Amino acid sequence: MNKKKNKPIIDITDIKKEFVNEEVVTKVLHGINFSIEPGEFLAIMGPSGSGKSTLMHILGFLDTPTSGTFLFDGVDVSKLTDDQLAEMRNTQIGFVFQAFNLLPKTSVLDNVILPLLYTQFSKKERLEIAKQAIDAVGLTHRINNLSNQLSGGEKQRVAIARALVNNPPIIFADEPTGNLDSKSGLQIMQILQDLNISQNHTIILVTHEKYTAEHAERIIKLRDGKLVSDSPVSERVLANNETELKK
Amino acid sequence: MLVEHLSGTINNIRQNKTRAFLTMLGIIIGIAGVIMIISVGAGAQSIIINQVKDQGSNLLAIFPGNTDEEGPPAAVFGITITTLTNEDILSLKNSKRLQYVEDVSSYVQGTDTVSWKGHTAEATFIGSSYAVPNVESAAVEYGNFFTVEDEKSLQRVAVLGADIAENIFGDENPIGEKIKIEKHNFKIIGVMEKRGSSGFSNNDTNIYIPVTTAQKLLLGINHISFARVKISDESQIERTAEIIEEILKERHDIDIGGLADFDVKNQKDALDVLFSITNAITLFLTSIASIALLVGSIGIMNIMLVAVQERIREIGLRKAVGATKKDIFLQFLIETIFMTLIAGIVGILIGIAISYVIAIIVQSLNYEWHFSISTLSIILGAGVSGFIGLLSGIVPAIKAGKLNPIEALTYE
Ligand SMILES: Nc1ncnc2c1ncn2[C@@H]1O[C@H](COP(=O)(O)OP(=O)(O)OP(=O)(O)O)[C@@H](O)[C@H]1O
Ligand SMILES: [Mg+2]
Numbered sequence: 001m002n003k004k005k006n007k008p009i010i011d012i013t014d015i016k017k018e019f020v021n022e023e024v025v026t027k028v029l030h031g032i033n034f035s036i037e038p039g040e041f042l043a044i045m046g047p048s049g050s051g052k053s054t055l056m057h058i059l060g061f062l063d064t065p066t067s068g069t070f071l072f073d074g075v076d077v078s079k080l081t082d083d084q085l086a087e088m089r090n091t092q093i094g095f096v097f098q099a100f101n102l103l104p105k106t107s108v109l110d111n112v113i114l115p116l117l118y119t120q121f122s123k124k125e126r127l128e129i130a131k132q133a134i135d136a137v138g139l140t141h142r143i144n145n146l147s148n149q150l151s152g153g154e155k156q157r158v159a160i161a162r163a164l165v166n167n168p169p170i171i172f173a174d175e176p177t178g179n180l181d182s183k184s185g186l187q188i189m190q191i192l193q194d195l196n197i198s199q200n201h202t203i204i205l206v207t208h209e210k211y212t213a214e215h216a217e218r219i220i221k222l223r224d225g226k227l228v229s230d231s232p233v234s235e236r237v238l239a240n241n242e243t244e245l246k247k
Numbered sequence: 248m249l250v251e252h253l254s255g256t257i258n259n260i261r262q263n264k265t266r267a268f269l270t271m272l273g274i275i276i277g278i279a280g281v282i283m284i285i286s287v288g289a290g291a292q293s294i295i296i297n298q299v300k301d302q303g304s305n306l307l308a309i310f311p312g313n314t315d316e317e318g319p320p321a322a323v324f325g326i327t328i329t330t331l332t333n334e335d336i337l338s339l340k341n342s343k344r345l346q347y348v349e350d351v352s353s354y355v356q357g358t359d360t361v362s363w364k365g366h367t368a369e370a371t372f373i374g375s376s377y378a379v380p381n382v383e384s385a386a387v388e389y390g391n392f393f394t395v396e397d398e399k400s401l402q403r404v405a406v407l408g409a410d411i412a413e414n415i416f417g418d419e420n421p422i423g424e425k426i427k428i429e430k431h432n433f434k435i436i437g438v439m440e441k442r443g444s445s446g447f448s449n450n451d452t453n454i455y456i457p458v459t460t461a462q463k464l465l466l467g468i469n470h471i472s473f474a475r476v477k478i479s480d481e482s483q484i485e486r487t488a489e490i491i492e493e494i495l496k497e498r499h500d501i502d503i504g505g506l507a508d509f510d511v512k513n514q515k516d517a518l519d520v521l522f523s524i525t526n527a528i529t530l531f532l533t534s535i536a537s538i539a540l541l542v543g544s545i546g547i548m549n550i551m552l553v554a555v556q557e558r559i560r561e562i563g564l565r566k567a568v569g570a571t572k573k574d575i576f577l578q579f580l581i582e583t584i585f586m587t588l589i590a591g592i593v594g595i596l597i598g599i600a601i602s603y604v605i606a607i608i609v610q611s612l613n614y615e616w617h618f619s620i621s622t623l624s625i626i627l628g629a630g631v632s633g634f635i636g637l638l639s640g641i642v643p644a645i646k647a648g649k650l651n652p653i654e655a656l657t658y659e
Contacts (some may be wrong), residue, residue: 062567063653083571089652090569101564101656104557115568162568 007074008035009170009202010059015068017054017225028054030225031068038169041196041203043213044231046222052097052206053174055222056155060095060172061088090118094163098174100155102147102162108134109143112161119166133161136191138184152179160188164195171195177212190214191240204221215239227232267586269550270639274590274632275597277543281628282598283605284536285529285621289344290606292525293617296518306382307476307488308517309336309495310510328509330472333458335495336376336474342494347487349479350382352376353458361454363415363426370411372428372454374461382477385450390422390437398457401464405433409441410451428454431464438583484513533627540628555643556658562647563655576644583640590636591629598628 028051029214034041044052051181057063058070060076072088080088089095094115103110112133116126134143137157142150150158156179163171173192177185193215195201207213213236221229284460311331333353340351355374360367377395378385393404405426412421421435433456442450462468476491478484488511495509496502562575570578599620604617 057653060567062656063651083573086566086569086571086574089567095567097656101567103561103564114565118569118571118574119566123518172326 006037006039008071009038009073010097011071011074012059013068013069013071015055015058015065017051017058017063018066028225029058029065032222032225032227034220034227034230036202036204038202039079039196039200040218041193041216042205043216043219044204044206044222045208045210045219046228047214050222051225052222056095056172056174057202060093061085062095086118087148090115090166092168092170094158094166094168094171096156096163096171096173096176100159102155102158104148106147107144108139108147108150108158108161111147111158112165114162115166122198125227130161130165133165136164137161138187153181153184156180157184158190160191164191168201170204172204174206175208176205177207177209186239193239211237261537263521265452266550266554270547270636271586271593273543273547273550274587274636277540277547277632278591278594278625278628279598279601280539280543281533281536282595282620282624283601284532284539285606285624286598286602286619288525288529289600289615289619289621290609292522292529293619294609294614295521295525297615299616304514305478305481305484307478307484307491307516308512309474309476309491309520310512311470311473311508313506313508320442328508329468330499331474332469333462333471335498335509336471336476338415338498339476339491339494342490344490344494345487347478347480347483349477350378350381350542350619351474351476352378353474355458355466355468355470357461357466359465361411361415361426361428363424367416367641368411368414370428370454371452372405372456372461372465374458374466375422375455376458378477379455382475383450385442386440387437388440389420389434391438392455393457398459401460402457403433403460403464404436404456406434406437406440406455408451408453408455409451411454412438414452426458429465488513533624536624537627537631540631542629547632547635548639550639555646558643558648559647559655559658562644563650563652563658566647566655567652572648575648576641579644580637581639583637586640587633587636591633594632595625597631598624603614 001101012035013033015029015032016027019026019028031056036172041190044055046052054063058065064078072092077085103114109127109130113126113130115130119126121129131140131143134140137160139154139157139161142154147155147158156176160173160176163173171192176192189212192203192205196203203216205213205216213219214233214235216233217236218230218232309331311328336351336353339345339348342348352375356371357374358369358371360368362368363370365450376382377393377398379385380392387406389411390406392406393402396402397404405428407415415421415426416424421438424435425432426435427433439451439455458463458471462471476487478487492507492511493503495511496505496507499508501507562570565575565578602620603618606616609616610618647658650658
């Protein structure tokens, strides 16, 4: 727990979010406070509709809060320009969407390479990096398949490869194992945990399963848009040991 | 960067074949349609103009009635004006001041029943001068045209157009036969060579008789419908027209500055009138083409708008992984320019090709169809379709530009 002395990478104070659709106001987040330090592995849990995805989107620079402050590495995110936000999305974070959000009728390779199109890498390097990311999620044999020809689990793995491909220091994963069988789910958790432990990436994971959440170091629970608990994991599950056990 | 965008563009188009195809088809049809319609309009115009030109550019026509710079002479509207006589015209031939007048012919015309041995037909008889073969550059195939003496002594002689000769007499030789026009017998002394139609009238169904005979015997009038004057030196046609006007004004006791009661037109005037008609037709065709273009464009817009949702989601995703507004705008701009450009070029080529094929076909039918492609039609077609194409491509980019990535990703 000596990590906790570090300056937080993410620090939110009284974050509120409401959606307005044709005069109908939906209040989703009612003032959330917490901070995440660099290298932390955090799991967010909570019932469906409690606002987990909404919160993740805000933290991932994809959506803006209605009120409250969001400091990223000490910088007030609301002060960033559009181009700075684009740069953050590209270099600081990888986002695994709950709904995958793959480009339709587009190959696995082209989907994974997408974030690299907005970097300075050469064409050859991009191809190389994308192939590695695809290999890491075990989809090399599907590399030229179109996204609509994939199973749910395969789509999820493409989404993960795309989030990893820029090697971002922070990875948001919104239920990344939701559609996977336990063995494939384990593979994903292994990748995430490895990124966290040996490469010191910050991971923020949303999950419904207590067991999956216990791969993290800390679990936050949301209910009706409020933070109801924030506690460290006492006995962290290590994905590598599980594979040993299963063998 | 640009090359990458372009290769990305080609990928994108490949991935959305149907949409790209339909959009491009809309543009292609729009442009090709406009080019084709306008080219066909110009071709049809050339047929009419050429037929008028065939009649010779060394002719002046004199009509009775007021001079009016604009529009056709009053006679066209069926108004009978009696201010011009055969004597007026004959005076032109003998005038010392008109050294370039080669020949003149007055004309009157009427329609009457013509009969021969029980055959009857409605035919147009033309009362004309003996000079018609020279003035109209028309040859007599059998027999002779009537002479100045026939004209002076009001002979009842007739020369048949090729078609009417064949209609009435079939294979038999008409020379020397007598036909009845109204109650009067006319002796046939000649048959014209086949001339084909010219302008809007068919000369091959005419029956030519001396103008004097037609006036006194058949019509009971002293005036003429119009006259033609053949000029020996084409370059003198304008000057000659002026002198004719002066002479006729003198004969009619009209001041030089006064309003004439006749109208001297050269072929250019006739062409101008025709041009004003055919230009109106071209304008009409152009407006039809424009409407077609507009409808096509709405089609393109529609296809693109249906695709907007999908495209906005794509934009949302691209933004979510780090694309800037500029990246997005550039991508869409290049994509639509690329598609519009290709479709535009194909459309222009197809438009020209179809117009050319039409020209070849019509020319093979022996019409003097002039193949031409107007720059205006290319600019109009390519401009409108291109504009709509670009617009429909950029609209999603602009729309999505206002949304944050999540709003774009969940856009409905
Ligand atoms: N654009 C929107 N407009 C209106 N309401 C919205 C919008 N987006 C989300 N909501 C509402 O906000 C609430 C929280 O949604 P969110 O997706 O954050 O839930 P979640 O915790 O991720 O749920 P799940 O576990 O099912 O994924 C839901 O009630 C949802 O209906
Ligand atoms: Mg969710």
